Amino acid sequence: MTKKAAKKKASKKVSAKKIVKTKPAKKIDSKQQTIDSLVELIRVTSTVVPDDVFRTITTAAKHEEKNSTADYAMGIIKDNIDLAKYKSQPLCQDTGTVIFFVYHPAGFHQTPFKELIKKAVTLATKKGYLRQNSVNSLTGENAGTNLGEGHPSIHFYEQKGSEVEVKLMLKGGGCENVSAQYSLPDTTLGAGRDIEGVRKVVIDAVYKAQGKGCGPGALGVCVGGDRADSAYFAKKQLLRKLDDKNSNKELDNLEKEIVTTCNKLGIGPMGFGGKTTLLSCKITHANRVPASFFVSISYMCWAFRRQGVVLNKNFAIKKWLY
Amino acid sequence: MKRLNYPFSPEAVRELRVGDMVLITGKLFTGRDAVHKYIHDGNKPPVDLKNQIIYHCGPVTLKDKSGKWTVTAAGPTTSIREEPYQWEVIRDYGIVGVIGKGGMGQKTLDACKEYGCVYLHAVGGAAQVLAEKIKSVDGLYLEEFGLPEAIWELSVEDFPVVVTMDAHGNSLHKDVEAHSKEVLKTVL
Numbered sequence: 001m002t003k004k005a006a007k008k009k010a011s012k013k014v015s016a017k018k019i020v021k022t023k024p025a026k027k028i029d030s031k032q033q034t035i036d037s038l039v040e041l042i043r044v045t046s047t048v049v050p051d052d053v054f055r056t057i058t059t060a061a062k063h064e065e066k067n068s069t070a071d072y073a074m075g076i077i078k079d080n081i082d083l084a085k086y087k088s089q090p091l092c093q094d095t096g097t098v099i100f101f102v103y104h105p106a107g108f109h110q111t112p113f114k115e116l117i118k119k120a121v122t123l124a125t126k127k128g129y130l131r132q133n134s135v136n137s138l139t140g141e142n143a144g145t146n147l148g149e150g151h152p153s154i155h156f157y158e159q160k161g162s163e164v165e166v167k168l169m170l171k172g173g174g175c176e177n178v179s180a181q182y183s184l185p186d187t188t189l190g191a192g193r194d195i196e197g198v199r200k201v202v203i204d205a206v207y208k209a210q211g212k213g214c215g216p217g218a219l220g221v222c223v224g225g226d227r228a229d230s231a232y233f234a235k236k237q238l239l240r241k242l243d244d245k246n247s248n249k250e251l252d253n254l255e256k257e258i259v260t261t262c263n264k265l266g267i268g269p270m271g272f273g274g275k276t277t278l279l280s281c282k283i284t285h286a287n288r289v290p291a292s293f294f295v296s297i298s299y300m301c302w303a304f305r306r307q308g309v310v311l312n313k314n315f316a317i318k319k320w321l322y
Numbered sequence: 323m324k325r326l327n328y329p330f331s332p333e334a335v336r337e338l339r340v341g342d343m344v345l346i347t348g349k350l351f352t353g354r355d356a357v358h359k360y361i362h363d364g365n366k367p368p369v370d371l372k373n374q375i376i377y378h379c380g381p382v383t384l385k386d387k388s389g390k391w392t393v394t395a396a397g398p399t400t401s402i403r404e405e406p407y408q409w410e411v412i413r414d415y416g417i418v419g420v421i422g423k424g425g426m427g428q429k430t431l432d433a434c435k436e437y438g439c440v441y442l443h444a445v446g447g448a449a450q451v452l453a454e455k456i457k458s459v460d461g462l463y464l465e466e467f468g469l470p471e472a473i474w475e476l477s478v479e480d481f482p483v484v485v486t487m488d489a490h491g492n493s494l495h496k497d498v499e500a501h502s503k504e505v506l507k508t509v510l
Contacts, residue, residue, distance in 0.1 A: 069343065069484050072484065076448045076451050076482060077445060077447070079448075079451050080445070080447065080448040083454065084450045089395055089449075089453070090394070090450075091450065092395065092447040092448075093380060093381055093397050093449040093470075094380070094397070128382055128384050128394050131380070131382045131395070131470060132468065132469055133470070135468070142468035142469075142470075142471075144468075172447075173399075173400075174446060190510065203506070203509060203510065204506070207503070210498065210499055210502070211424055211495070212402065212424035214423065214446035261509050264505055265505050265506065266501050266502055267502050268498070270484075271424065271425065271494075272443070272484060272486070273494070273501070302447055303447035
């Protein structure tokens with residue numbers, strides 16, 4: 001007998017005996033609850049753009065010339081956002097590298113949580129929220145589960161308080177391929193080791209990307225750090241809301257300036273030509289050694305997939321973060 | 323808005339020009355990295371590609387209990403990765419259209435002109451709008467490459483694309499890049 005049938009039979013028996021309904025305290029299976037919450041996080045991330053991204057795209061779309069190919073592309077983008085949400089199916093077929101950021105209290109056990117994340121990713125793949133997207137780099141084998149060496153990517157951070165917060169980013173391959181790292185000085189661009197040099201290489205990266213990263217795009221940038229951290233911190237900037245403000249005045253100005261300048265390049269949505277090439281730019285910095293000066297640029301496509309949840313003590317979703 | 327209906331032909335695609343917005347109705351074959359490399363390595367494609375359109379796409383697919391496939395997300399993938407191979411596939415197997423995103427290079431543009439082929443840009447990331455236009459899955463080949471890399475034979479209706487490289491040597495990508503390069507010089 002299936003569980004469901006057993007439950008049904010049990011409830012019939014109860015009503016036959018006319019016992020006053022007293023709901024037994026339901027035992028919470030926290031593992032199952034965690035998996036359910038994580039699958040829901042994956043579903044929403046894959047199928048719905050966050051509100052801040054939606055607002056930015058909608059505003060940008062209004063600026064394109066009517067009946068131009070750019071206007072046509074933005075129209076299809078908006079239709080796609082509506083349709084993906086309505087059908088609860090992936091915004092883009094490339095459901096990307098699956099990147100989790102887990103913020104947890106002291107004493108939290110990371111290893112079992114990692115296992116639950118893997119189970120959720122497998123299940124979300126079966127349900128079609130994620131494509132079978134993870135390939136063994138040596139053998140070319142695709143296990144079809146999205147699990148494998150180094151994937152999904154999971155980062156843990158200890159934080160104050162008692163809550164567990166999980167953020168998720170799905171980063172497609174097209175935009176990842178046009179992401180870049182520069183080493184200053186860059187003589188071909190005349191970019192020195194200063195803010196002006198940073199500005200130049202970031203604009204150059206957007207020029208080089210043309211329409212290949214599914215623009216209009218959004219940038220995460222890190223000034224400094226070693227090669228690995230610089231790239232990672234750049235990507236983490238994509239966790240910021242598009243309409244927030246950088247607390248560093250100089251970087252805040254630079255962010256705005258880069259967006260304005262890049263939108264003069266005329267690359268436009270999909271590289272069709274047009275007014276919107278870049279939706280936003282978010283910049284952070286990290287210390288470097290005197291010999292190095294890296295600038296890393298993480299390009300995110302318009303199908304900007306990130307979400308986050310706060311879990312309650314039973315690991316159910318308490319709040320959405322974006 | 324123009325239309326391109328099955329059966330396709332080099333004559334029909336020669337009518338199209340850069341900037342045309344086109345709705346395609348008929349048959350498409352997906353093919354991306356693994357398929358192009360396979361053909362380039364000297365293997366014969368498992369389907370006759372003469373006068374067909376190839377779509378650079380790795381779809382999200384689901385199989386129901388009866389074994390029937392549906393495509394639930396199907397936007398284009400970046401085409402430039404096939405630049406080393408595409409011209410050969412156009413020359414040797416007679417495809418008349420390539421759908422993808424991001425555009426392709428000079429070799430492909432030359433082959434489009436010489437053999438009568440056109441590059442059709444679909445909106446990248448618009449996987450749902452494009453999957454809606456797929457009316458049936460009619461075949462699956464080279465499944466061993468993994469489902470996103472296999473060849474899927476699809477029937478589409480009013481599939482929306484923009485011509486960005488035509489059979490007359492014009493490329494919107496070249497023009498946009500040249501223009502943005504001029505602007506770049508003034509802002510660096």
